[in-house]
Every structure is written in C-alpha cells, then in structure tokens.
Amino acid sequence: MDGRVTLRSHLKQSTAHIPHGAAVGAVIEAIAAAAIELAALIADGPLAGVTGQDGGINSDGDRQKDIDIVADEMMRHALRGAPVAAVLSEEAALPETFRPEAYLCVAIDPLDGSANLENNISMGTIFSIRPRGNDILSTFFEPGTAQCAAGFIVYGPQTTLVLALNARVDIFILDRRALEFLLIRQAVQIACDTPEFAINASNRRHWHGPVRAYIDECLAGTSGGGEADFNMRWIGSLVAESLRILARGGVFLYPADARPSYREGRLRLLYEAHPMALVMEWAGGAASTGRRRILELGAKTPHQRVPLIMGSVRGVRDIAAIHERTQPMFDNNDAPLFARRGLFR
Numbered sequence: 242m243d244g245r246v247t248l249r250s251h252l253k254q255s256t257a258h259i260p261h262g263a264a265v266g267a268v269i270e271a272i273a274a275a276a277i278e279l280a281a282l283i284a285d286g287p288l289a290g291v292t293g294q295d296g297g298i299n300s301d302g303d304r305q306k307d308i309d310i311v312a313d314e315m316m317r318h319a320l321r322g323a324p325v326a327a328v329l330s331e332e333a334a335l336p337e338t339f340r341p342e343a344y345l346c347v348a349i350d351p352l353d354g355s356a357n358l359e360n361n362i363s364m365g366t367i368f369s370i371r372p373r374g375n376d377i378l379s380t381f382f383e384p385g386t387a388q389c390a391a392g393f394i395v396y397g398p399q400t401t402l403v404l405a406l407n408a409r410v411d412i413f414i415l416d417r418r419a420l421e422f423l424l425i426r427q428a429v430q431i432a433c434d435t436p437e438f439a440i441n442a443s444n445r446r447h448w449h450g451p452v453r454a455y456i457d458e459c460l461a462g463t464s465g466g467g468e469a470d471f472n473m474r475w476i477g478s479l480v481a482e483s484l485r486i487l488a489r490g491g492v493f494l495y496p497a498d499a500r501p502s503y504r505e506g507r508l509r510l511l512y513e514a515h516p517m518a519l520v521m522e523w524a525g526g527a528a529s530t531g532r533r534r535i536l537e538l539g540a541k542t543p544h545q546r547v548p549l550i551m552g553s554v555r556g557v558r559d560i561a562a563i564h565e566r567t568q569p570m571f572d573n574n575d576a577p578l579f580a581r582r583g584l585f586r
C-alpha cells in the first residue's frame with residue numbers, strides 16, 4: 242500500500258451506511274469514468290476533432306457547442322449502464338427514463354462553460370443525485386434537500402472531482418497515468434470570511450439595488466468605511482469559481498437582473514444551483530437567492546433558472562441582510578424585482 246486513497250475505495254467506505262449506498266457509489270463511479278474520457282478529449286481539443294464550434298441549439302434555446310453534444314452522449318452512455326431511473330440533462334427538454342425500477346435519478350450539466358474551450362480555460366461537469374419518488378418528473382421538482390449526493394468535475398490544468406457525499410465534501414485529482422481519481426483533500430471547510438467576490442460586473446447597470454449596494458460596498462473597501470478591501474475574480478466558469486471558493490473562500494454571485502431573460506437569473510436550479518448549494522453547505526458555506534436558501538427551492542420546470550449567491554457564510558449572510566432591508570417589487574421570492582430605494586441607488 243502506498244497510502245493513496247482511490248475514489249473507488251473512498252466510495253466503498255463512505256457509502257457503507259447510507260440508503261442504497263452501493264447504487265449511489267456506482268452512479269458516482271460511472272460519472273467519474275465518463276469524466277476521465279471527457280478530460281482526455283478536452284485536453285486534445287481540435288486534435289481530437291472537437292473545436293468548441295457551434296453544434297446547434299438545444300431544446301431550451303441555448304446555443305450548443307460540438308463538445309456539449311459529445312459530453313452529453315458520453316455522460317448518458319455511462320449512466321445508462323448504472324442503476325439510474327432517469328437522467329435530466331441540460332441538453333434535453335425532458336428527463337430520459339433508463340431503468341424505471343432503479344432507486345436514483347440524476348440531473349446533470351454534462352459540460353458547463355463549454356464556451357471556454359476555445360480559450361483553454363477550465364470548464365466542467367456538474368451532477369446531482371436524488372432518490373426516485375413515485376413519479377420521475379416530480380422527483381426532479383423536489384427541493385434540493387432531497388439530493389443524496391452531488392458534485393462537479395473541473396477540466397483544467399488538473400482534472401479535479403469535488404464530491405459532496407455523506408454530509409461532507411472531499412476533493413480528488415485524476416492521476417493521468419493510472420487513470421483513476423485520488424483523494425487529495427478531505428472534509429473541506431470553506432473559510433467563513435474571505436474578502437473576495439466574483440460577479441460579471443459588466444452587468445452592473447442591470448442589477449437590482451441590493452446586489453449593486455453589496456458590490457459597491459466591496460469596491461469602496463476601507464476607504465469607503467468598510468471593514469476590508471475586497472479582491473475580485475471572474476472566470477466565467479461556474480465550476481472553476483466554485484473550486485476557488487472551496488480553496489480560499491469568498492462569494493460568487495449570478496443574480497437576477499432587469500433584462501427580460503435574466504429576471505430569474507442565468508443559472509439552472511436543478512443541475513447547477515442545487516448541486517453547488519449542496520457542496521457549499523456540506524463544506525460549511527451557504528447558498529441563497531438573496532432571499533431564500535437554494536436547497537429549499539423546488540422546481541416548476543426542468544430547466545428553471547434561479548439567482549445564485551454562494552460561498553463563505555459571512556458574505557452570503559451580508560448579501561441576504563441587504564436584501565432583507567429591501568422589498569421585492571412583486572411578492573415572488575424566487576424571481577424578485579427589487580424596489581429601488583434611495584439607499585441602494
């Protein structure tokens with residue numbers, strides 16, 4: 242023994258005492274196996290025939306890259322061989338039923354941030370696993386607290402797997418020679434108070450009052466009377482931003498804004514916000530819309546969007562406190578349009 246802990250041995254141990262643990266482990270192994278193949282394809286890019294060029298439009302009207310289509314096929318193929326009742330993918334309008342009698346359902350974004358392929362910037366796979374209810378579609382519409390495991394893979398300088406399982410978060414790196422994931426960080430805890438934020442600041446003119454107020458405070462720093470001088474990051478890749486938060490804390494915001502197609506935010510509840518929220522909470526962080534805990538939200542449609550604010554507990558709490566002082570224009574907690582009060586303008 243060389244002391245290395247493989248994903249397989251970790252799963253064996255951590256699924257031993259959870260309901261249907263063997264099935265949960267098998268699904269995670271299937272996703273990890275597909276991720277190893279996908280990592281190789283992404284690393285070769287144009288040499289393997291994937292260019293990041295347009296591949297058409299998916300069922301929800303999003304532009305797809307050729308690599309999105311390949312990633313979706315790879316993940317579906319892997320999950321078809323696993324104990325999975327149904328899969329909801331970003332790339333398809335409705336869940337696809339695999340084995341109706343199986344105990345688990347999976348929501349997946351096969352390749353988030355694929356627009357980064359051309360620029361050689363990190364992108365990733367995000368997954369959420371939950372027990373099947375009586376009816377497949379309503380299973381996916383349950384709140385995020387129904388998830389029994391979730392995680393994401395980052396295809397970057399290293400291929401990293403972040404796994405939320407058994408109420409903790411562990412991180413693995415792909416050993417490219419042995420083609421297996423090895424444990425590198427256990428029971429990760431997010432720093433509770435890092436002065437760093439990530440937001441696409443080019444949208445500032447569209448933001449609602451509370452988001453603008455928080456970011457303006459961060460930018461003003463100690464010269465504006467604040468407690469700290471903040472640093473800013475924006476990679477444009479949800480998985481890379483999330484991994485950074487696990488490494489050093491800070492907050493990430495993709496808020497709702499005034500543009501008609503961003504009234505509910507940009508990111509998707511079922512395969513982006515729910516799994517990231519589980520990762521954040523099980524690593525001691527938080528995830529909110531600004532007004533509601535993400536994990537308490539259920540979906541009404543498979544590809545529903547949601548405002549996502551996540552990361553260090555202190556930052557998420559500060560942002561929620563500003564929201565609390567401002568009334569939404571409509572009484573809709575999931576998609577607030579905020580009243581513009583003098584204080585926040």
Ligand code: FBP
Nearest residue numbers: 352353354355356441477478479480
């Ligand atoms: P896709 O679902 O289209 O891949 O987009 C998701 C995403 O790339 C996130 O990874 C990232 O946080 C966000 O979009 C970036 O959005 P923007 O381009 O508006 O900054």
